[in-house]
Amino acid sequence: MSWTVLGSVGAASAQERATRSLYEQHARPLQGYVLQLLGGDLQRAEDVVQETLLRCWRNQQLVSGEQDLRPWLFKVARNLVIDDYRLRRARPKEVDGTAWLEDVLADNDDVDRVLSSLVLGKAFQALSPAHREVLYETYYTGRSTREVSLLLGIPPGTVKSRLYHAVRKLRLVLGVTEAVEEKPVVAAK
Known part of the structure; x- marks a missing residue:
């Protein structure tokens, strides 16, 4: 053939x-x-x-x-x-066995929001008043570093520094860890 x-x-x-x-x-x-x-x-x-x-x-x-x-x-x-x-x-919409789970997860009820705000409120208490103030003005109100600087009467560099340390402290309090990338060790010649 x-x-x-x-x-x-x-x-x-x-x-x-x-x-x-x-x-x-x-x-x-x-x-x-x-x-x-x-x-x-x-x-x-x-x-x-x-x-x-x-x-x-x-x-x-x-x-x-x-x-x-x-x-x-x-x-x-x-x-x-x-x-x-x-x-x-x-044709009716096809559904699989996990469609109910997606519906449940898509429904954001107030319980999640309340729990998140309670956890965040406790974590905020661990911050100093200066860090709390910069974090609030930047993230909650959405102001820029320059705007926060003018509002609080501090230099922009101080706003950035306080913001960095506030976020770092919040991560520590909330138990959020970041994967640290190990850098290869280069042997000396």
């Missing part, structure tokens, strides 16, 4: 050459058209183009090449997009 290689033109049958020609002539314009219909969804557009060309291969006489297939291809592609759209609208 021998296999015909599609890449060799001499060994390919007339049907194979016609199919290759169909793809080369119509796939790119068809994909552009379908992409517009689908709002840029490349995955679905490729599926529609593939199905359109497959239907053409099954239903048309490609070898003869007497007729212009482009209008027929575009109409089939459009109908496939419409059918897919109708099918998606008619």
Whole structure:
């Protein structure tokens, strides 16, 4: 049993050459058209183009090449997009076994917010009044370093320093640890 290689033109049958020609002539314009219909969804557009060309291969006489297939291809592609759209609208939304968990996690109730504010309030008590003040003005009110500097009457460098130490102390109190990247030791020459 021998296999015909599609890449060799001499060994390919007339049907194979016609199919290759169909793809080369119509796939790119068809994909552009379908992409517009689908709002840029490349995955679905490729599926529609593939199905359109497959239907053409099954239903048309490609070898003869007497007729212009482009209008027929575009109409089939459009109908496939419409059918897919109708099918998606008619079918109920699919859910898996974890959908309830996502719904529960998506519901932010006031309990989480209250607990977070209690924990943060306790952590704030560990800060000095100067650190608390800079942290509040920067993060809570959203002021810039310059604005906090002018408001509190201290230099911008002091605002930055207090902010750095306040955040560092909060992390320590809250038990937030950062992974420390170890630097390689370079041997002396």
